[in-house]
Amino acid sequence: MTKEAIIERLKEKGLNITSPRLAIIDVLVEDGHFHPGASHIYREAKKRHRSLSLSTTYATIHEFIRHGIIKALEFDGKENRFEGNLDEHINLICERCGKIIDYKAPISVDRLDVAKTTGFVITSNRWEYYGYCRDCIKNLNSATPTGELRKRHS
Numbered sequence: 392m393t394k395e396a397i398i399e400r401l402k403e404k405g406l407n408i409t410s411p412r413l414a415i416i417d418v419l420v421e422d423g424h425f426h427p428g429a430s431h432i433y434r435e436a437k438k439r440h441r442s443l444s445l446s447t448t449y450a451t452i453h454e455f456i457r458h459g460i461i462k463a464l465e466f467d468g469k470e471n472r473f474e475g476n477l478d479e480h481i482n483l484i485c486e487r488c489g490k491i492i493d494y495k496a497p498i499s500v501d502r503l504d505v506a507k508t509t510g511f512v513i514t515s516n517r518w519e520y521y522g523y524c525r526d527c528i529k530n531l532n533s534a535t536p537t538g539e540l541r542k543r544h545s
Contacts, residue, residue, distance in 0.1 A: 392475035394420045397460060404458045414440035415451050419461060419475050426482075426491040428470040464491065464517065482517065485524040487531070492524065 397416050401408055414436040418427065422435065433448040452473060455461045464472040464482065469489065474482075476493055479500070483492040502513050523531075 392420065392423060392477075397475065400458070400460045404460070406454070406458065411436070411440050411443050411447050412451055414443060415448060415455075419473065423475050424493070426464060426472040426474045428472050430470065432473070462515070462517075480518070482519045483524070484519055484521050485527055486521055487523055487527040490524050490526075494520075 394416055397420065398408060401412070406412075415432055417439055418432045418435040422431065425431075427435075429449055429452055432452065433443070433445050436448060437443045452461070452463075456463050456473075459477070461473050461475050462477060464474060466472070472491060474491075474493075479496050481494045481496050483494050485491075496518065502516070505511065506513055
């Protein structure tokens with residue numbers, strides 16, 4: 392997602408374009424592929440807008456979520472993460488390092504058809520696969536002669 396696309400969404404929703412919001416948007420665009428958490432967004436956005444507070448960061452993130460500008464990825468026992476990719480995709484979540492990788496789904500589910508057929512009002516969705524990223528597999532297999540990862544999950 393581009394900065395311009397997010398700004399356009401803000402305008403469509405009638406939200407003001409403020410410098411704290413722009414600093415947060417910059418982080419979401421530049422680091423979005425990492426699916427950053429609020430603490431990362433705050434740290435990086437504060438470098439761009441010195442007077443940014445943690446409470447403003449959280450309020451802005453929640454406002455963006457409420458208006459459908461970004462999505463929250465909530466996890467038990469881990470910091471929530473955020474993404475601007477609202478296209479249908481699968482989140483590949485590494486159980487070792489926590490990295491989240493977007494993978495374009497080869498199939499698409501028509502949410503309107505699901506709602507029409509079932510009468511279910513869909514408010515959000517997530518499609519996730521859990522496992523190990525390429526780097527963690529490589530690091531674990533090279534660190535242990537027996538290939539600890541393969542041994543645990545074969």
